[in-house]
Structures are given as structure tokens and as C-alpha cells.
Amino acid sequence: MPVCDHCGSHVSERFARVFADKNGQVLACPNCSANAGIAEVARQRARTA
Known part of the structure; x- marks a missing residue:
């Protein structure tokens, strides 16, 4: 079950x-x-991560 890697929501x-x-990460x-x-x-969060 995929979740948002930023907030943990389904x-x-x-x-x-x-x-x-x-990589399969959902950043937003x-x-x-x-x-x-x-x-x-998502692009902004990926740049700062």
C-alpha cells in the first residue's frame, strides 16, 4: 500500500x-x-532532500 513519504498519508x-x-517515492x-x-x-522536496 503506497504512502506519501512526506506526510505518511495513504x-x-x-x-x-x-x-x-x-525510485517509487511519493513526495507530495x-x-x-x-x-x-x-x-x-514534489520536485521542490526532492531537490531539498
Whole structure:
């Protein structure tokens, strides 16, 4: 069961397929970022990690 690596919330398999990075990490989800900015937030968090 995939989870957001930032906040720990459950995400669907489909969400993880779309938004996970090449290592399978989901760095942002609707619970911890705005829906419109999930991809951008994930990129920013990946750069600072």
C-alpha cells in the first residue's frame, strides 16, 4: 500500500504510478499540498532532500 513519504498519508496505486519519482517515492499528496501543485511540490522536496 503506497504512502506519501512526506506526510505518511495513504495514496492509491494509481496516484503513486503517476506522481512517484523513479525510485517509487511519493513526495507530495493531496493531504499535504495543493492539488494543482503536487508535481511542483514534489520536485521542490526532492531537490531539498
